[in-house]
Structure formats: C-alpha cells, structure tokens
Amino acid sequence: MTVTKIRLAAAIGTGALLLSGCGTTPTSPGPAPTPAQVTATSTRAAAAASSVGTPAPTESNPPGDIPDTQVYVPFTPSGAHVSVKVPEGWARATTGGSTVFSDKLNRIEIHITKATTAPTTSTVRSTDVLRLQGSVPKFASPNVRTVFRAGRPVVLLTYQGDSAVDPVTGKVVRDAFERYSYFHAGTRVDLTLSGPVNADNVDPWRTVSDSLRWTP
Template sequence: MTVRYRISAALAVLLMISSGVFPPALAQEKLLAPETNPPGDIPDNQVFITYTSPDGFGLKVPEGWSRTPIDHGVRFFDKYDELDATLDTASAAPTVSSAKADVIPDLKAAGHAVKVTAVKDVKLAAGPAVRISYLSNSAPNPVTNKLIRLEHERFILFKDGKTVTLDLAAPAGADNVDQWQLISNSLQWR
C-alpha cells in the first residue's frame, strides 16, 4: 500500500508540473524586502502601555523602552528615542511669552547646539499647553563618541500650581508625528 501511495503521489506531482498547476507549498514564494525604519522611527505597530507617576500624572509610553528616574520625573528611552516627563511647581500657567523669556534661555544653556523652530499654544486632552519645537545635538555616544541631530517637541501643561513638562526627542527626520501625538494627548493629571 505504501508503494502504491508513493507512485500516486509522484504521478500527481508530475501531472502538476506538466500542467503548470502548483499547490501553494510548491509555488515559489517571493522574497519580501526587509522593513526599513529610519533610526529613531517608532514603528506604526508599536504597543503603548500606561505609566502612572507617583507625582500625580500618567501617560502612555512605548512598551519595552527602558525607564530611569531623573530629577523630578522619569525618562523612557530606546536607542535614539527619548521621552522625559517632569513635574514642577509654578505660580501661573505658561504662555508663549513666558516660554520665550524663561524656558528657552534655560533650554539653550543646558542643551547642545539648541535651535528653537517654533513656540505656540496648543490644546491637548489634558488641557492647554505651550509647545516648543526645537533641534539639538545629542549627548555623545558613550562607545563611539558620535553625535546625532535630534528633533524635539516639548509640551508644558499647568494645573493647580504644578507643571508637567513632556519632552519627546528622536533623530531628525524620523517620522513620529502620530506616535508623539498619541503620547502627548495621553497625558493625564491624577
């Protein structure tokens, strides 16, 4: 019975070959091109999880990113991408004028080759905010000493005498518009 099956199977394969009809297992599958995301490009299928700060705010962050505490907040990072969220006190809500007078000089003094490209009022799900768009050089890579140019979106929100500053950074040219919008609009006061 086994010999008859082998002969029948071999005959079936010969008939398929001669007729040009192949089952999916025998058809040639085309190679897919590897996915190419520029360095720092958060993938469109990235999963986000909710981070709740002990300081009174929460937001969605990319799953799998490293987390480290920083002064008055937290930093999430993965390769060239970075997300900083800090809490501070303030007597009034930030404005475009106050950001230009107070925040931007500090940003330029503390950053590396900072170039501010825009400052404007925006509306986020958690309330009104000031958005500062800017470019900077990264800190040197500890292994290669290489620097890269980063794009930043910084959001400053105010409520009840407190501010949350959310700073999102990625290599210049990375396409993170949708992901950054998701993250900034996920910010909630707790």
C-alpha cells in the first residue's frame, strides 16, 4: 500500500470515530407513575369533564345481593295500623309519611297515606307512573300487574331508574324497583324495594312484601 492510500484510510477511520461520538446518548424513561399520581390525574380529568356539564355515567356496580343469613324483624310505623318485616340492622330514616331502610346499595321505603279507594292497575298506570317519570332519573320499563301477597291481591309496579349520585364516590347505580300498593280501611301503603339491576334479591323482596299485616 502506498503512503497516500495509508493516509487516506487513516483519515476515513478518524472521521468515522468522530461521527460515532456525536450521537445523542439514550436517556432512561424515568420511574413509572405511582398509583396516587394516576388517581390524582383521573380525579382532575373527572373534575374537568364535570365543569363542562358532562353527566355522570351510569355504572355497573357490584350486585349488592342481600345475604341468605339476613334476619328480619317486624316494624310498625308510628301511628299506623300496619306491620312490615324489614332487615335487622339497616339504617332507618323517617320523613313525613315515609320511612326508609337502607344498607349499601339496597333500599326499602314504606309510604303511608289516607285514601278513599283502593289502587288499581289502571290508576297506577295513569297516576303513579306519570308521577314517577317526573321524579326518578332515567325512569324506564314500567310494568303494572296484580300479584298476591299474604293471600291478598295487591298492585305491583316494576320499573328501572338511576340512583342519586353517591356523595363520596360520585357514582350512579342503575336500580330495579318493585313498588307494591296495599289498601285497607282507608289506608294505602306503598312499599318500594330497590337495588342494583344485577342483584339477586328475589327471595328477600318476597319476604318483605309478603310480610305486610294490618293491625288493630
């Protein structure tokens, strides 16, 4: 090899080394975000959506089944001549003629009023359904029929609707409702049982709705 070729090869080699040294050294991606940082980001995103009027979505929640071991105790509203078995240990609240028992995602409401005539499937369709459409969020799928409870015919209205927004989680539950209307001697009792649509509360709701008794 001639001196000129040796010098050219050396120059090319030196240039290649200089070019390889000019590349950018890769940087590490850094630590993954912590669960707290992910939660904070989600919370800020939800708040931003709320601020522009985005409605809270209806969510699919745990079924909320009432356990088979649940104990029921008789309850008589103050001043009323009626008794209903309710789950023992549930929270109770009374407002006017309504008493509400609740536990987690399930709810029982006993509403007592004076009436001159007994409710019928026709009056429940024409009056009660319209009233509930205006008070129950996303009211849907009303069905009215006569069933027997405690050996007597009563009017049953079933429907679906959204629960109130949970003040802690901000979540909404899609509820299934069973509303039984009883009548005796000028007194009407509307017994409303509700819980998540996917809950299997057939037996507990049958126990409660079949337990109503008129007392002296």
